[in-house]
Amino acid sequence: MDLHTVTEVISPAEPGQWRPGDAWLGGGTALLGEPRPHITRLLDLAAAGWPPLTVRDDGVEIAATCTIAELASGLGRYGIVLQCCHAFLASFKIWNVATVGGNLCAALPAGPMISLSVALDGTCVLVGPDGGERRVPAAEFVTGEGTTVLRDGEFLRAVHLPSAALGSRTAYRRGSLHRHGRSAVLLIGRAEPAGGFSLTVTAATRRPHVLRFPEAPSAAGLDAALDTIPASQYVDDVHGRPVWRRHLTRHYATQIRTDLLAGRRPT
Structure with missing residues (x-):
């Protein structure tokens, strides 16, 4: 998409150059994905040469x-x-x-x-x-x-x-309405060496939700924790309805708990 209101690109950009109407530019795949008429100048971060x-x-x-x-x-x-x-x-x-x-x-x-x-x-x-x-x-x-x-x-x-965290055991589940569709549910479980357990719920909800436990929870304990995510937090769009996203979240959470309790990494 052309950002036809942009009149200048500053490359490379540095702190101190920003002014109202500017936008920081990285790869640009998201920035150029939709009209943004309020943007008049781009500040190029990719040209800064930071090591990846x-x-x-x-x-x-x-x-x-x-x-x-x-x-x-x-x-x-x-x-x-x-x-x-x-x-x-x-x-x-x-x-x-x-x-x-x-x-x-x-x-x-x-x-x-x-x-x-x-x-x-x-x-x-x-x-x-x-x-x-x-x-x-x-x-x-x-x-x-x-x-x-x-x-x-x-x-x-x-x-x-x-x-x-990088070295922890993890379990991953992702769901979509279509084989190559946008993620409607994406859950990651993590088991820590000291016994801690966390479940991160994303894609299904408007913002990430992290459920933490001092040790692997029981099935009932996991369900109770998932109940703390408000129903209004589940996304409602063409990629999936809230009731379906909530159901799939619980289904995958159960699978992740089983995987991590078994001490294996799912493929």
Whole structure:
């Protein structure tokens, strides 16, 4: 889609250049996907040259401009990373352009990079127009359909995934109305070495929901926790009705619990 109101592209862009009417540009697959008449200038982050992946003692930092192809290549040894990359159901052309940061900032319920970042206890590094940084848990970054905690002029610089979460056992389930359709339900369970258990519910709901347990819950305990997600949180659109999404969420949650209790990684 042409953004016909854009009159200038600043490349590379830096903090301090933002002004009302600007938009930060990563891969552009989400930004150029629909009309945005309020945008008059683009600030190019991809030209900043950030390394896609930076391995640290405490985990991995994923640059917001890291493409899906780079993520799959660099962290594909972790099954959950590769599963979330394939949840895009996109061509190699999209994989080589779409970015991790763009997927989070678009804040679509079906965004698989949201699912991955939240399920692995990621932390989002945000940079303000004055260059100041703040950190927000990935679980709190998306606040609703198309909305995030980003303030005017802020951009997402990176997502940090801790080593402990990356090395945890995970179980993954994804559901759609069609074989190659958009995710209607995407759940990730994680079992920690110390005995903790978490279930991340995305795609079915307007924002991510993380259910945490000190140990693997009973079937009844899991159902009770799922009941805490308000009915109004389930998405209602052409990709699935709320009652169906809620049913599939419970069905997959039960399967994930069984997988993790059995100590095996589902294929």
